[in-house]
Amino acid sequence: MGVCPRLALAQANADGPVLLRDATLKTDTATYSLTRNKVDVQGVPTMSFWYRRDDETVELRLYPIAGARNAALRLRRNPDYLQLDSLTKEEDGALRTRLKFKNLTTSGFLRLVVEQASDSVGREPRRQVVPLLPLSRTTVALRAAENELFVGEEKVFELTSSNARNVHATGEWVRGAEFDYRLVSEANGMLRLHVLPHQLGVRTLLVKLQTERPTLAPGGRLSYQLPVLRQDFNVKGSRLRFLSPDKRSVTMDEASRRKGVELILDNGRSFDLHRTYRVEEQEEPGGTLVAEIYTRQYLSNDRVLCYLRPYNTHRQTEGYLYIKENDVARYVTNLDITPQTVVRSVQVLHRGGDWTSSLNVSPGEIVDVRLEGEGLQKARLFFEDLPIIPSDSTVRTDARLVYRVQIPVSFAKRKSIIYNGSQPTGYSLTVKEFQRPHPLDFVSVLYGEAARTITRLDGPVLHDGTIRDVVFQFNPEGIDKGEQFYGKQFLSFEIRTLNSKGELMEMRNVENVVICPGENSPRFAFYADKQCRTDPLSINSLLGRKTYDFDDWSRIVVTVKHQAAQYSEPGYTQTVEVVLKRRYKFDIDVSFPAGLLTRREGQEGYGNFGGISLATLAQLSFYSPDKINRLRPYKIGAGFVALNAFNLSQNSTSERDLGIVILGSVYPTRRDAKFTFPLYLGGGRLLGAGKWFYLLGPGVGVRL
Numbered sequence: 001m002g003v004c005p006r007l008a009l010a011q012a013n014a015d016g017p018v019l020l021r022d023a024t025l026k027t028d029t030a031t032y033s034l035t036r037n038k039v040d041v042q043g044v045p046t047m048s049f050w051y052r053r054d055d056e057t058v059e060l061r062l063y064p065i066a067g068a069r070n071a072a073l074r075l076r077r078n079p080d081y082l083q084l085d086s087l088t089k090e091e092d093g094a095l096r097t098r099l100k101f102k103n104l105t106t107s108g109f110l111r112l113v114v115e116q117a118s119d120s121v122g123r124e125p126r127r128q129v130v131p132l133l134p135l136s137r138t139t140v141a142l143r144a145a146e147n148e149l150f151v152g153e154e155k156v157f158e159l160t161s162s163n164a165r166n167v168h169a170t171g172e173w174v175r176g177a178e179f180d181y182r183l184v185s186e187a188n189g190m191l192r193l194h195v196l197p198h199q200l201g202v203r204t205l206l207v208k209l210q211t212e213r214p215t216l217a218p219g220g221r222l223s224y225q226l227p228v229l230r231q232d233f234n235v236k237g238s239r240l241r242f243l244s245p246d247k248r249s250v251t252m253d254e255a256s257r258r259k260g261v262e263l264i265l266d267n268g269r270s271f272d273l274h275r276t277y278r279v280e281e282q283e284e285p286g287g288t289l290v291a292e293i294y295t296r297q298y299l300s301n302d303r304v305l306c307y308l309r310p311y312n313t314h315r316q317t318e319g320y321l322y323i324k325e326n327d328v329a330r331y332v333t334n335l336d337i338t339p340q341t342v343v344r345s346v347q348v349l350h351r352g353g354d355w356t357s358s359l360n361v362s363p364g365e366i367v368d369v370r371l372e373g374e375g376l377q378k379a380r381l382f383f384e385d386l387p388i389i390p391s392d393s394t395v396r397t398d399a400r401l402v403y404r405v406q407i408p409v410s411f412a413k414r415k416s417i418i419y420n421g422s423q424p425t426g427y428s429l430t431v432k433e434f435q436r437p438h439p440l441d442f443v444s445v446l447y448g449e450a451a452r453t454i455t456r457l458d459g460p461v462l463h464d465g466t467i468r469d470v471v472f473q474f475n476p477e478g479i480d481k482g483e484q485f486y487g488k489q490f491l492s493f494e495i496r497t498l499n500s501k502g503e504l505m506e507m508r509n510v511e512n513v514v515i516c517p518g519e520n521s522p523r524f525a526f527y528a529d530k531q532c533r534t535d536p537l538s539i540n541s542l543l544g545r546k547t548y549d550f551d552d553w554s555r556i557v558v559t560v561k562h563q564a565a566q567y568s569e570p571g572y573t574q575t576v577e578v579v580l581k582r583r584y585k586f587d588i589d590v591s592f593p594a595g596l597l598t599r600r601e602g603q604e605g606y607g608n609f610g611g612i613s614l615a616t617l618a619q620l621s622f623y624s625p626d627k628i629n630r631l632r633p634y635k636i637g638a639g640f641v642a643l644n645a646f647n648l649s650q651n652s653t654s655e656r657d658l659g660i661v662i663l664g665s666v667y668p669t670r671r672d673a674k675f676t677f678p679l680y681l682g683g684g685r686l687l688g689a690g691k692w693f694y695l696l697g698p699g700v701g702v703r704l
Helices: 005-012 254-259
Strands: 020-026 031-033 038-041 044-050 057-064 073-075 081-083 095-101 111-116 126-135 140-142 148-150 155-161 179-185 191-197 201-207 210-217 221-225 229-236 249-252 261-266 276-280 289-298 303-310 321-325 328-333 336-339 342-349 366-374 381-383 400-406 415-420 423-431 443-446 461-464 471-474 489-498 504-515 555-562 573-581 584-593 597-600 612-623 631-646 657-666 679-686 692-702
Touching (some): 031 044, 038 126, 148 191, 249 261, 254 303, 342 415, 381 400, 443 573, 584 631, 612 657, 657 692
Parallel strands (some): 044 126, 148 229, 461 573
Antiparallel strands (some): 057 095, 073 111, 111 126, 140 155, 179 191, 201 229, 210 221, 276 289, 276 321, 342 366, 381 415, 415 423, 489 504, 555 573, 584 612, 597 692, 631 657, 657 679, 679 692
C-alpha cells in the first residue's frame, strides 16, 4: 500500500481524533494490522481479519501516536467481545491485551473504541473508532447418495460445510424452470437442501448460496457468493405422495356436507389456493366421489389448511384415498369418514338369560348392554353413574357395541341415562328392585305353642288338642341376604277347611299379600310401600266357623304360593295341612253277638252256643297314631248284654238273662264293609242268676 501510516489512520478515523498510529490482531495462525489489512466497507476503511471460530481469542496491540504515548488510553467495553486482560505497556511502546469474541458470524457493526481521558474537567474524552471486518473461508458440498428424483416429489439432502453458521439460509423457495429448492438451517447446525423437480430427464441442479461473512476475492474485493453447487439428477415421472392429515376421522353429517370440516394436510407443492380437488377411492378415472378438498391457506409449518366436504363413508382398512386434479391422481391420503353416531336399539343380557329389549336392571347386577346403530366405533358412550367393567369379550364395531356394566348396590336413582359425550342418546337403563320369588322359608305357621317354618313341614301335621287359631308369621330379614336380592314377595293364601270325612266346609282366598325385605337389606329404603305387610295373618279372622269349634279329625289346608303375574319366573308353592288329631273315641255301641260260648260260675265245661244276643256298650275306640282317622282293630267297652234275646234254638232249656259285662272286641279293618263280624271276649255278672260268667264268640255289625 502506498499510503503512509499517519495518512491511513487519518482516513480510518476521518470523523474523529487520531490516537493510534497502528493496531494489530494476532490469532493462532496470523497477525493482522490496521495499516496493512484495510478494506473499504461502504466507503469506510475497515480492519479485516480471518477467523475460524465464532468465539475466536485474539491478542490486541495498540500503538499510540507520539502525542498520546504518555496519556492514559483505555479500550471501551463492547457486548461483542470480552476483554480478558487489562491494557499493559510493552517494551516497544505498544499497549497489549487479549480479547475473546462472542459471535463473530452474526455480530453486526463490529468495532474497537479507544478512549483517552480528558485533561480538562467537563471535557469529553477523545475517542478513536477502529471498525473490524471478520472474514471467513466457507465451503459447502452436496453429495447425493441417489441421483433419482420424481416429478412433484420433494427430496431432502444434507449439505456439509466448514462453517454452516456462515451460510445464509432463508428457508424460502427459489423457483426455477427445472427445479425448486430451498435451504433450511436446523437448530443443531445442520444444513438441509429441499429439492422439488419439474422436468423429466437428466437435469442439472444449480444452487446459488451466499454467506453471512464475506471472503476476500482477488483484487481486494469482498465477496458474499459461494461457488455454485452443481448436481446431476435423473428425474422420472411423478410418484403419488402421501399427505398426512391432522385428523384420523371425520364425521359425515348435514353440517359437514354443506360447510365442510377443517383439515390440515402436508403441502403438496402443486396445490393451488382456493381450488377444489376431488377425492376418490381409486386411482383410475371415474371413481366414486368420496369427498372434496378445498385449499384455503398456507400455514407456517409447510402445511395447508383445507376444507373437507364428505359425501360418502370410507374406512382406512378399505384402502387409500386419492386426491385428483382434472381426473388425474396427484396425491394419496387416508382417513376415516364415518356417519354420525346414531343409536337405534339397546338390549340387555342378564346373567344366565337371553338378550332382551327390556332395559330394566336391578341393583347389584352385572349385565351386558348391547347398542346397535351407526358410527358407534368413534362414540364416547357412558352410563350415568354406572361403572363399566373391562372385558376381553367386549365387542366394538361401527354398527355394534357391547359393554359390561355393574349396577352398584347403593345406586340411588331410578334411571341411568346413556350418553354419547355430553348428549343423551335417548335410551336409559331403568333401575328396578329385584322381584324374584324367594323360597318360602321366611313364612312360618303357628298352630300350637311354637311357630314352625312352612318349608320344614313335610306333610300333614297331626295336632292333639284344640286348635285355637292358625297364624302365619313373616320374617322380612330372611328375604335379602348379603348381595342376594329378591325384592318384594307377592303371596296368595288359599284356605280350605274339611270335616273328618274330607268334605269341604269352608273356603277363603287371600290375594296380594306383600312382604318387603327388612332393614338388613341395603335396599331397604327403596322398598318403602304402604302395601308391605308386617303383621301376622290369622285364619280365624277369615273363617266363619272358628278352628277351636272343629270336630275331631277336621282338617285345615292352606296353600301358600307366589303370584305368578308378578314374576318373570316360576314361583314357589307350599301347602300347610293341620289335622285335629284324637287318640281314642268314646261312643255307645249296639251290636248283636250271636253264637256266644258262655261259661257260668259253678258250671263245669262250656255250655251250648247261644242264640242272638243284644249288647249295648259304652266303648272306647283307639286311633292309629300314624294315620288320619283310622281306628285300631280293637275296642274296649262296658255295658249290658241280653243273652239269647233272639233265641231261635229248638232247645227250650236255653236261658235268657241280662248281664253287666266288660267286653273287648276285635273288628275288621276294612272301612268300606257294610256288614262286619267282630269277635267278643269278656265277662260279667248275670243279674237274673246272680252268677259271674265269661263269654266268647262272634257278632254281627251293620254300618249304615
